[in-house]
Amino acid sequence: xxxxxxxxxxxxxxxxxxxxxxxxxxxxxxxxxxxxxxxxxxxxxxxxxxxxxxxxxxxxxxxxxxxxxxxxxxxxxxxxxxxxxxxxxxxxx
Amino acid sequence: xxxxxxxxxxxxxxxxxxxxxxxxxxxxxxxxxxxxxxxxxxxxxxxxxxxxxxxxxxxxxxxxxxxxxxxxxxxxxxxxxxxxxxxxxxxxxxxxxxxxxxxxxxxxxxxxxxxx
Numbered sequence: 001x002x003x004x005x006x007x008x009x010x011x012x013x014x015x016x017x018x019x020x021x022x023x024x025x026x027x028x029x030x031x032x033x034x035x036x037x038x039x040x041x042x043x044x045x046x047x048x049x050x051x052x053x054x055x056x057x058x059x060x061x062x063x064x065x066x067x068x069x070x071x072x073x074x075x076x077x078x079x080x081x082x083x084x085x086x087x088x089x090x091x092x093x
Numbered sequence: 094x095x096x097x098x099x100x101x102x103x104x105x106x107x108x109x110x111x112x113x114x115x116x117x118x119x120x121x122x123x124x125x126x127x128x129x130x131x132x133x134x135x136x137x138x139x140x141x142x143x144x145x146x147x148x149x150x151x152x153x154x155x156x157x158x159x160x161x162x163x164x165x166x167x168x169x170x171x172x173x174x175x176x177x178x179x180x181x182x183x184x185x186x187x188x189x190x191x192x193x194x195x196x197x198x199x200x201x202x203x204x205x206x207x208x209x
Binding site: 063 | 102103104105106133134137140141142143144145146147148150154176177178179180184
């Protein structure tokens with residue numbers, strides 16, 4: 001992991017203005033984790049992320065969703081904590 | 094004179110939808126006709142297979158499946174929003190009416206209440 005990479009944690013549904021602001025801020029060396037209402041991005045085509053993409057399993061399970069794309073990795077809370085330790089900077093949107 | 098309760102927010106992320114559901118059920122329990130409209134991210138309330146144990150909440154799906162029991166007249170989903178969220182009829186709870194034009198639904202009710 002590059003030392004200047006940023007972990008973006010997005011918990012807003014696609015209609016929320018900050019959802020767009022977040023996706024516009026992504027660079028290829030960043031990582032995006034979808035949590036809470038953010039996981040609704042995997043339902044329908046709401047996301048075109050240029051970087052590594054993760055979804056939190058507890059939140060997709062709660063909403064009856066499955067990460068349909070192979071580009072999306074499903075993680076648990078422990079793995080989320082691991083990700084936070086591997087990035088120089090974290091933005092919670 | 095049916096009251097239309099509108100849920101336009103996603104389930105689990107906040108409490109506003111839950112409060113709207115309580116309101117609808119309370120109205121129905123006291124014999125005030127009530128119906129519900131789900132639009133925007135709110136259509137995700139209607140998805141089958143919700144398992145919210147991991148987030149420590151009760152299933153919105155189970156709550157909603159009790160709606161006919163409480164006497165809620167109709168559960169209506171905005172068809173356009175369902176498409177946006179890839180929610181097909183087969184992935185949806187049974188007994189949901191689809192509305193292609195929610196303006197008609199809104200204008201046909203005297204009382205309309207939004208959640209949140």
